[in-house]
Amino acid sequence: MAFPLSRRAALGMAVSAAALTLAWPAGTALAQGSGRPLRLILPISAGSGVDAIARAAGPALGRSLGQPVVIENLPGAGGITGATAVARASPDGTTLGLFSNNHVINPSVYRKLPFDAIRDFTPISVIGSTPLVLVVNARVPAKNVQELVALLKARPDAFNYASSGNGTILQLAAEMFLDEAHVKARHVPYKGTGPMITDLIAGQVEMGVVALNAVAPHLKNGTLRAIGLCGATRSPAAPEIPTIAEQGLPAYAVEGWFAVVGPAGLAPAEVKRLQAAFAKAFTSPDVLDAMKKQGNTINPGTPEAAARFFQSEAARYAALVRKANVSLE
Structure with a gap:
């Protein structure tokens, strides 16, 4: 199938980085060896799906790691800014990243990157997946796929559609929808999910694909309307929202995923420690309950599985980017 050409729009918004030091129980031992907090970099803006995931799991992660955790948003250039900070960090286990699909998409979108998306990082674990949803501003007179098409x-x-940036999974998911439906809309890239959602609510843009957990409150209060879930099945967190596939576009299916990585050169023993700590935190009862409410599926994998997954996903998205004709300097 042939994707329509992606068109770059001039609209963009600046977003400031935000950092949060999670509460730390008094008297708890710090990490073995370093005695320093863990810096967990999110290469996306506050208000995104991965941001909600990290902050829900943060306290449990601090407990399982045995050290304070500082969550830091470093958005920009589709995740390149935050990923660069992780790649350049010392491989001592004190700086990690919580990455999404965008990390393996960027090599196919940008002609030059300040890092190699595979070789300059140590895979630790693919933690799970999160549902994406196609939404419209409440004033758009369409309630389902057929009406929107x-x-x-x-x-x-x-009509314009918003994304969290050129070449991101949110742009590709929207382009895939347009292609499957044989329709067109102008692309308006933002510097992160937060400002994207703000303008969707305000009606500056009419539609967009976004993580379900990032827009759930806006769907409930009626400022945004869900057209359909992008995955192959409905989400237990919002069973009333039908999938796009079941509304007449059976070939359409895409979802987000999130994984923890470190800089290249992490010692195998440290990788093992970190993988075990993240798996313990994300499968703890309180975090599993929070993830269920957000609609996320949690299944922490091994470092070896993560390495294979990154390679296969990079190849898959390379094909999608070629079809979407997305190429940036």
Whole structure:
């Protein structure tokens, strides 16, 4: 299938980095060896799906690691800013990243990167997946896929779709929808999910794909409307939202995932310690309950499985990027 050409728009918003030091129980021992807090870098803005995941799991992660955890948002360039900080960090286990699909998409989007997305990082664990949802501003007169497609066909130059940045999974998911439905809309890239959602609510842009947990409150209060889930099945967190596939586009299926990585050169013993700590935190009862409410699926894997997954995902998205004709300097 052939994707429509992605068009870059001039609209963008600046977003400031945010950091949060998680509460730390008095008297708890620090990490073995370093005695320093763990810096967990999120290469996305506050308000994104991965941001909600990290902050829900943060306290349990601090307990399982045995050291304080500082969560730091470093958005920009589709995740490149935050990923660069992780790649350049000392491989001592005190700086890690919680990455999403964007990390393995970027090599196919950008002609030059300040790192190698595979060789300059140590895979620790693919933690799980999160559902994506196609939403529209509440003033858009469409309540399902059929109505939205009819609207886009009737007014082919009237609608914009937002994404968290050029070449991100949110842009590719929207482009895939447009291609499957044989319709067009102008792409408006933002510098992160937070400002993207703000303008969706305000009506500056009409539609977009975003993580379900990032927009759940806005769906409940009616400021945004869900058109359909992007995954192959409905989400237990929002069973009333049908999938796009079941609404007449059976070939459409895409979801987000999140994984923890470190800089290249992490010692095998440290990788093993970190993988075990993240798995313990994310499978603890309180975190599993929070993840269930967000609609996330948790299944922490091994470092070896993560390495294979990154390679296969990079190849898969390379094909999608070629079809979408996305290429940036």
